[in-house]
Amino acid sequence: MDEFLDRELRPGEVGLVRAHLETCAACASEYAFEESILISVREKLRRVAVPSEFRARIALRLAEARSSPQTDS
DSSP states (O other), rough: OOHHTTOOOOOHHHHHHHHHHHHHHHHHHHHHHHHHHHHHHHHHTTTOOHHHHHHHHHHHHHHHHHSSSOOOO
16 A cells, blocks of 8 residues: 555556555545545645755755665565
8 A cells, every 4th residue: 555655556556456446445445544644744744844955965865775776675
């Protein structure tokens, strides 16, 4: 569910999850709940002023993470 909400699944996997959510009320309910929490958190985070130095450090770390080799654990 987390990977689906975070849009980290491959297209085929997304289709499978969507199909499951259409037929499983329990998972659809869980998805709706978690999605509402994410939307709320995103809205609240947009109201927080983030210092430019902090944004720069985050951007640098993200760039470093993207350029380093991935390892499967």
